[in-house]
Each structure stands twice: as C-alpha cells, then as structure tokens.
C-alpha cells in the first residue's frame with residue numbers, strides 16, 4: 001500500500017502541474033529484484049481507485065506494470081545469469097554476491113491524463 | 115495526453131532517509147528500527163530494554179502506531195522519553211514522519227533511539243528510515259511459516275528476535291528451522307531467542323545493543 005500510494009501521489013502532483021483533471025493510465029517499471037511485488041501493487045492500485053482518496057485517480061484508471069528482468073554477473077567467472085529471489089548464486093560456480101546489472105528499478109515510466 | 119515521467123518512486127524517501135542518517139551520524143546516536151506483526155512484543159521488549167539500559171545510556175523512543183498514544187505511555191512509564199507518531203491509517207513509518215518529530219527528540223542528548231514501527235510484516239520493510247540497524251521480532255505463537263511468507267522483512271533485517279520462548283512448549287515453533295529458513299533468505303542475519311516476560315535470553319539482546327552502540331561511536 002505504502003509504495004503504491006507514494007507512486008500515485010507523485011503522478012497526481014505532476015498531473016496537477018500539467019493542469020490535468022483525471023489520470024487514465026499509469027505505467028510503472030518494476031524490476032524483478034526491486035523488492036516490489038506486482039500483485040501487491042495491483043491490489044493497492046485497485047483500492048485507491050475505489051476510495052478516490054488520491055486526487056485525480058478515479059475508478060476508471062488503468063495500471064500497466066512493465067517488468068524489468070533481473071540480471072547479475074558472477075564476480076568469479078563473469079557469467080551473466082538471472083538471480084533467484086534474494087540470493088544471487090552463480091549457476092556455474094555457486095559463487096554468491098553476483099553483481100546486479102539490472103532488475104532493481106522501481107519507477108514511474110509515464111502516465112496518461114486528460 | 116501522455117506524459118513521460120521516468121521518476122524513481124523511492125527518490126523522496128531515499129533522500130529523506132539520507133537526511134535523517136546524517137543527523138544521526140552527527141549526534142552519534144545509535145538508531146534501531148524495530149518491526150514485527152502486531153502483538154509480537156515490540157513494546158514489551160522496549161519497556162524492558164529501557165528499564166535495563168537507562169542507567170547507562172540516554173534513551174529515547176519513537177512509537178509508530180495507527181491511532182493511539184498507548185505504547186508511548188507504556189514506555190514513558192519506564193522513565194525514558196517517548197514520542198508517538200500516529201500514522202492516521204498508514205501501515206508503516208516513512209522517513210519524513212521521523213524527520214518531523216526529530217526536533218522533539220533532541221538527538222544531541224540521546225545515545226540510543228529506538229523506533230517501534232507500525233505492527234505489520236510487509237510495508238515497514240519497504241521504507242528505510244535512516245536507521246543504523248533494522249531488526250524484526252517474531253513471536254513463537256506466530257509460527258515458523260512467517261519467515262518464508264514475508265521474505266522481504268527477513269531480508270532487510272539483520273537480527274530476528276524470537277520472542278515469547280516461554281511459550282515454546284505450547285506452540286509448534288522450531289528454533290532450528292527458523293535459523294535454517296532465515297539463512298536461505300539472508301545469510302547475514304541470525305535468530306536470537308528470548309522472552310520479554312521471563313527475561314530468558316534477554317542479556318544477549320542487551321549485549322547486542324551495547325555492542326552496536328560501541329560500534330556506532332567509532333564510525
């Protein structure tokens with residue numbers, strides 16, 4: 001709930017600056033390693049759409065979640081791999097502490113309003 | 115109209131957390147953010163900790179709660195300073211809420227600041243408050259499955275206090291399994307079993323706090 005509220009407040013404030021009255025769609029980029037759960041975001045988004053407590057976010061607003069895949073590079077053998085949840089272990093040599101190349105993003109890509 | 119924003123959602127929080135962190139560094143205050151589900155025993159642990167350490171350290175407590183002042187009153191009864199943040203429905207504390215009450219804390223006069231987060235195993239784990247250490251309290255009646263069910267909480271914390279071990283024989287809680295599950299999520303964390311009621315294991319916790327305080331004076 002907290003993160004979605006944060007994101008929607010940012011969108012709402014930006015929309016106000018642009019003189020928009022309603023937000024039709026919000027597009028977020030969520031990395032696999034960002035510690036943000038897409039399901040939790042969707043749940044929170046629907047809740048905020050219903051309560052209408054965030055200005056300019058109403059019942060008809062849509063949420064788009066763009067996934068960014070996680071990618072780590074092994075510190076030992078240099079292999080690039082998709083790390084599993086919280087432990088980046090190299091599939092080749094079992095070395096932990098893979099250096100994260102991507103997948104930590106959690107940002108607002110864009111929104112549409114009118 | 116489509117507007118491209120490309121804005122990091124945590125940007126404001128990260129900046130506010132960094133602001134707090136600078137203030138804590140300047141005053142050499144050790145700051146510990148304590149999280150758990152409601153009822154795990156955070157306030158009880160803080161009452162006992164305050165009572166045990168207030169002769170040696172100047173302690174202050176920030177109590178996060180959705181609505182009431184009750185926990186701050188409980189802590190004040192032990193003689194330490196406590197500030198309540200009523201989050202008014204928010205299920206977590208964020209670094210700006212902390213920054214707003216810091217003037218009431220007087221960091222220069224505070225050796226150790228404990229922050230009791232809102233009871234919830236999800237959202238509080240998403241917000242860096244600028245603290246030195248994040249710890250989680252899990253009580254034995256809650257069951258072992260909370261560790262795999264809320265991995266982020268156990269991933270961002272560095273110590274898991276397993277509270278209410280006086281109730282171990284009435285529950286199916288397995289301490290070894292807890293340590294093992296924790297290792298799979300966060301190899302640099304560990305469990306510390308204790309009972310805030312009987313005091314069993316409590317010295318380990320007090321020693322952990324004292325060591326953390328020493329370490330924070332040297333940085």
Ligand SMILES: Nc1nc2c(ncn2[C@@H]2O[C@H](COP(=O)(O)OP(=O)(O)O)[C@@H](O)[C@H]2O)c(=O)[nH]1
Pocket residue numbers: 150151152153154155156157158159233277278279280281308309310311312
């Ligand atoms: N049996 C037992 N009860 C405890 C222990 N620690 C706390 N409690 C009880 O658990 C309940 C919730 O404690 P509280 O400190 O308010 O939890 P909080 O919501 O995490 O702050 C209270 O009734 C406490 O007396 C413990 O070690 N053993």
Ligand SMILES: [Mg+2]
Pocket residue numbers: 156157158185230
């Ligand atoms: Mg409490």
Ligand SMILES: [Zn+2]
Pocket residue numbers: 074075076077078079090091092093094095
């Ligand atoms: Zn490798």
